[in-house]
Amino acid sequence: MTPSLRHGLRLMSLWLVWLLAMLFHVDLGLMPLFHGQSPEIHSHVEASALxxxxxxxLGYFxxxxxxxxxxxYACTSSAPPQRWxxxxxxxxxxxxxxxxxxxxHLIADILVPDARVDQIVLMAGLVVVGLLINLEGWSWWRNEPAANG
Structure with a gap:
């Protein structure tokens, strides 16, 4: 397996795990609805800004x-390695x-007066996965020999 493909597989897997965890974070935030409770968080955002x-x-996802x-595409391209x-x-x-x-976001979840442990644990996991993405992304960018793209 080429280094580019190895990094690509790791990065794609990490990003997909990150996205699933982020969706689960949103889903957990709405879980009180299914138990007759309000998931409302007191917001200071004006309705016109919603x-x-x-x-x-949407863009963030x-x-x-x-x-x-x-x-x-970068990891499977037949184009010259420098292109990507x-x-x-x-x-x-x-x-x-x-x-x-x-x-x-993690800090905010911790500081919320009625903070839920499940949300904090999930956000901590998102931070860890994000750091793994950073490490793998750095390796993909900087440590890969030029001949391998």
Whole structure:
């Protein structure tokens, strides 16, 4: 197995695990609905800003899906190896942004007065998976011999 394919498989798996955990985080947040309780969190977001917020969340979920597809193409392309080097660099920094956004979310989940342990554990897992994505992305970008893409 080539180094590019090895990194690609690891990255695709990690991103998919991250996405599933993120969806489960949202799902767990809604679980009180099924037990006659309100999942409402007191929000300071104006109703007029909600469409923007929903769009931002859509983008937050779609970008990792796009990354998975681009990783698959980068690792299986018959094009010259250097063609995908810029994508590997962009991917690494993209993954760092996602890790940076998960840390405040974890902290916020911990600081919520009625914090739920399941949500905190899941967010901690998301942070760990994000850090693994960062490490693998760094390795894919920096440590791979130029001949292997």
């Amino acid at each position: 469409p923007w917020l929903f769009g931002a969340m 779609l970008l990792p899906l796009i990354a998975v597809v681009l990783i698959a 080097r810029a994508w590997r660099r962009i991917h690494f920094w993209f993954s760092v942004v996602y890790s940076v956004t998960n840390l405040p």
